[in-house]
Amino acid sequence: MSSRLKNLALIALLAFALPVRAQTGGELHFCLHGEPKTFNPVLVDDEPSENIRYLTGGVLIRLNRQTQALDPALATSWKVSRDRRTITFHLRKGIYFSDGTPFSSEDVAYTMRLLMDPETHSTTGDAFRSGEGAVQVRAPGPDIVVITFPAPIAGLERLFDQVAILSAHSPKKEMAVLGPFYVADYKAGSYVLLQKNQNYWKHDAQGHALPYIDSVRLDIQRNRDIELLRFRRGELQLINRLDAEQFDRLQQENPVVTKNAGTGLDAEELWFNQVPAAPLPEYKKAWFRTKGFRKAISMAINRADLCRIVYAGYAKPAYGPVSPSNQFWFNKSLEDPKYDPQAALRLLAQAGFRYENESLKDRAGNRVEFTVVTNSGNAAREKIATMIQQDLTQVGIKVNVVTLDFPSLIERITRTFDYDACILGLVNTDLDPNGQMNVWLSSSENHQWNPSQKAPATSWEAEIDKLMREQAAAATEKERKAKFDRVQQIAAEQQPFIYLINKDVLLAVSPSVIGAVPVVLNPPGFWNVETLRLGPAPELGVQK
Amino acid sequence: MTRRRLRVICAAVLCAIFGVGLFASTVSPYSYARQFRERPNAAPSASHLLGTDSLGRDLFARLVYGTRVSLLLAPAAALLATLIAGVFGGLAGLVGGWCEKLVLAAADLSMALPLLFVLLALRAVLPLDISPILSVIATFVLLGLLGWPSSLRVVWATTRNLRNSDFLLLARATGCGRWRMIVRHVFPNLRPVLFAQFWISIPLFVLTEATLSMLGLGVMEPLPSWGNLLRGLEDISAVSANLWRLAPLILLVLVVICFQLILPAQEETA
Numbered sequence: 018m019s020s021r022l023k024n025l026a027l028i029a030l031l032a033f034a035l036p037v038r039a040q041t042g043g044e045l046h047f048c049l050h051g052e053p054k055t056f057n058p059v060l061v062d063d064e065p066s067e068n069i070r071y072l073t074g075g076v077l078i079r080l081n082r083q084t085q086a087l088d089p090a091l092a093t094s095w096k097v098s099r100d101r102r103t104i105t106f107h108l109r110k111g112i113y114f115s116d117g118t119p120f121s122s123e124d125v126a127y128t129m130r131l132l133m134d135p136e137t138h139s140t141t142g143d144a145f146r147s148g149e150g151a152v153q154v155r156a157p158g159p160d161i162v163v164i165t166f167p168a169p170i171a172g173l174e175r176l177f178d179q180v181a182i183l184s185a186h187s188p189k190k191e192m193a194v195l196g197p198f199y200v201a202d203y204k205a206g207s208y209v210l211l212q213k214n215q216n217y218w219k220h221d222a223q224g225h226a227l228p229y230i231d232s233v234r235l236d237i238q239r240n241r242d243i244e245l246l247r248f249r250r251g252e253l254q255l256i257n258r259l260d261a262e263q264f265d266r267l268q269q270e271n272p273v274v275t276k277n278a279g280t281g282l283d284a285e286e287l288w289f290n291q292v293p294a295a296p297l298p299e300y301k302k303a304w305f306r307t308k309g310f311r312k313a314i315s316m317a318i319n320r321a322d323l324c325r326i327v328y329a330g331y332a333k334p335a336y337g338p339v340s341p342s343n344q345f346w347f348n349k350s351l352e353d354p355k356y357d358p359q360a361a362l363r364l365l366a367q368a369g370f371r372y373e374n375e376s377l378k379d380r381a382g383n384r385v386e387f388t389v390v391t392n393s394g395n396a397a398r399e400k401i402a403t404m405i406q407q408d409l410t411q412v413g414i415k416v417n418v419v420t421l422d423f424p425s426l427i428e429r430i431t432r433t434f435d436y437d438a439c440i441l442g443l444v445n446t447d448l449d450p451n452g453q454m455n456v457w458l459s460s461s462e463n464h465q466w467n468p469s470q471k472a473p474a475t476s477w478e479a480e481i482d483k484l485m486r487e488q489a490a491a492a493t494e495k496e497r498k499a500k501f502d503r504v505q506q507i508a509a510e511q512q513p514f515i516y517l518i519n520k521d522v523l524l525a526v527s528p529s530v531i532g533a534v535p536v537v538l539n540p541p542g543f544w545n546v547e548t549l550r551l552g553p554a555p556e557l558g559v560q561k
Numbered sequence: 562m563t564r565r566r567l568r569v570i571c572a573a574v575l576c577a578i579f580g581v582g583l584f585a586s587t588v589s590p591y592s593y594a595r596q597f598r599e600r601p602n603a604a605p606s607a608s609h610l611l612g613t614d615s616l617g618r619d620l621f622a623r624l625v626y627g628t629r630v631s632l633l634l635a636p637a638a639a640l641l642a643t644l645i646a647g648v649f650g651g652l653a654g655l656v657g658g659w660c661e662k663l664v665l666a667a668a669d670l671s672m673a674l675p676l677l678f679v680l681l682a683l684r685a686v687l688p689l690d691i692s693p694i695l696s697v698i699a700t701f702v703l704l705g706l707l708g709w710p711s712s713l714r715v716v717w718a719t720t721r722n723l724r725n726s727d728f729l730l731l732a733r734a735t736g737c738g739r740w741r742m743i744v745r746h747v748f749p750n751l752r753p754v755l756f757a758q759f760w761i762s763i764p765l766f767v768l769t770e771a772t773l774s775m776l777g778l779g780v781m782e783p784l785p786s787w788g789n790l791l792r793g794l795e796d797i798s799a800v801s802a803n804l805w806r807l808a809p810l811i812l813l814v815l816v817v818i819c820f821q822l823i824l825p826a827q828e829e830t831a
Contacts, residue, residue, distance in 0.1 A: 390689060419689050
């Protein structure tokens with residue numbers, strides 16, 4: 018009797034499970050915002066190719082975009098040596114590439130050798146270049162790989178999230194993949210069609226093969242307005258990035274489809290030109306080198322208004338080089354950015370400036386006036402500049418706003434240094450502070466306020482150099498965190514970059530996409546593509 | 562309605578628009594730069610006749626001041642371009658020979674250059690620390706300096722025809738001096754062409770400035786111009802929700818139509 022009951026229960030369970038099974042299959046449809054330059058994962062250096070690598074590539078370790086922790090993928094476990102030079106992977110067994118070629122440690126060795134070959138010119142490989150000398154890759158067994166680097170690499174294991182393993186033996190070369198999908202069709206300028214990889218190794222908790230979706234169609238569409246129009250018509254099921262205005266409007270039309278993943282990693286910032294050889298009057302250079310001046314400017318900017326007006330409330334005032342959404346590396350002890358024009362005036366007075374007849378003058382009687390440049394065509398930055406222009410009139414500073422086409426702007430900020438101040442964005446794709454090494458080292462070309470210094474120009478820049486190098490070589494994450502916290506503190510005290518806002522990551526997801534959990538890390542909308550399912554979409558028309 | 566009557570109406574409309582632009586500070590209740598941050602994208606109301614833009618600036622004030630910028634400087638640029646075209650085109654047509662070849666080669670070269678990119682490049686090399694007023698003057702001077710070649714070809718062709726005309730031959734035969742011939746015989750015959758070129762250039766320069774501003778390279782913030790006001794129309798769905806934002810476009814279309822209707826008819830210029 019009890020066995021009969023069990024059978025009945027099983028039948029009932031299967032009956033309930035049917036609708037779930039019916040949700041498998043179908044085609045997910047969204048846009049790439051440019052032509053993918055390559056399908057070879059080793060050569061990826063653009064966003065469209067990066068998206069395809071994410072959808073097709075199998076990696077040893079996957080950064081979980083939601084928890085920001087590392088999950089085992091093709092490697093079941095790994096161990097980093099104390100000197101942070103060697104990493105040993107234990108690989109998953111019985112795995113096959115999309116074309117049926119078996120996966121082994123030889124493939125990992127082949128991929129790493131190709132990645133580190135200087136002839137390959139791999140951007141992904143550059144992240145592993147820690148010092149002079151070759152990278153040693155050994156495969157002592159079919160499921161063990163040992164990789165030794167010439168110098169210690171901080172956050173080594175995280176870098177493997179970007180390394181999609183290639184087959185050493187497949188005749189299909191880079192088109193044989195270990196990820197959830199493979200490239201089935203591509204029409205230049207039109208679309209990329211990805212089909213489900215039947216050999217994908219992952220299964221859900223019930224033992225069903227992943228991914229649930231049969232195919233992904235990526236239309237190549239640069240025009241964001243057309244993308245939004247097609248989403249509204251129900252032709253697309255996902256928009257990975259929306260600007261605040263589009264998001265706001267879509268939310269008024271159909272709040273169900275809009276998703277705010279939270280504060281993103283990217284920041285908008287203002288900096289003053291501190292290059293000693295810049296063709297600027299000496300008195301201006303003296304202003305820009307004064308800590309009190311920079312701090313006062315920072316205090317006189319109403320960041321809350323920037324967030325509310327320029328980004329329709331979908332942004333947060335920025336604290337510093339690390340967004341609060343970077344859970345581990347953000348220094349929680351940093352103070353909130355204050356808006357206080359009166360305190361700004363007091364700081365300016367302490368720095369030797371005087372406020373007379375609604376205008377600010379320096380010790381020598383020069384009127385404080387400078388020009389802010391930004392790139393033309395970026396409406397948000399132009400608005401930020403115009404709002405800062407008005408904010409600074411309250412402390413008697415006259416600001417001119419000039420927009421330049423991007424090549425002219427880059428020429429000025431990197432070669433001629435003929436500018437006073439600049440507003441640009443910092444794109445953070447990496448959670449690890451090593452990703453910002455090229456910004457903070459005084460010798461770096463991207464140390465924008467005073468790049469390519471032979472020796473640090475100030476004591477605080479020397480301290481940042483030291484801390485950044487120490488954190489890169491530190492043995493534990495805790496030590497690294499302590500050092501990078503201090504870097505953030507110095508950045509807040511000195512304000513070489515005046516961080517303005519961190520934008521929210523805004524998406525549109527059709528109700529037909531089941532299981533979407535937008536996150537702030539890339540790719541925000543389809544990071545969990547293997548577990549996404551497709552169903553009917555009553556609001557936007559039935560799935561086609 | 563006769564053409565003359567239509568012209569009178571167009572002239573009246575243009576005068577009214579010019580007048581509003583000239584007395585912008587009296588007509589407008591607010592400064593064009595003032596940001597009412599609590600009221601961004603506000604609908605038209607008694608306090609803001611055309612509503613506010615995305616930064617909360619009064620759109621009526623910006624339209625009125627923008628009219629001053631665009632409608633005062635575009636004719637100035639058109640005058641500069643017509644003067645250059647008149648002097649060099651006339652010279653080439655009258656003198657002929659190597660002078661003609663040189664001037665026409667320069668005109669051809671200028672016409673072959675993509676004007677927009679030349680303007681972008683010139684704007685990029687200008688010093689950054691100039692005030693918005695100087696920036697707008699520089700923009701229109703550049704437009705004037707670069708907008709002459711097509712007018713020059715028209716003036717040159719007309720002058721060349723005049724050079725071979727019977728009345729000039731007769732004047733020369735009766736001992737008329739060179740300057741008297743230019744002032745009394747050539748210039749009066751060139752006048753309708755020069756006028757036509759001047760009137761044609763005004764809307765052309767207004768539109769070019771609008772294009773430059775759409776690219777973020779025309780008039781500098783916070784100074785308004787029709788060009789940077791038209792940038793608010795980039796987002797079609799936002800405009801359909803706020804139709805009053807079409808005001809600068811309506812004004813631009815009206816001014817261009819008025820200028821075209823004021824132009825002398827073909828039979829009048831012949």
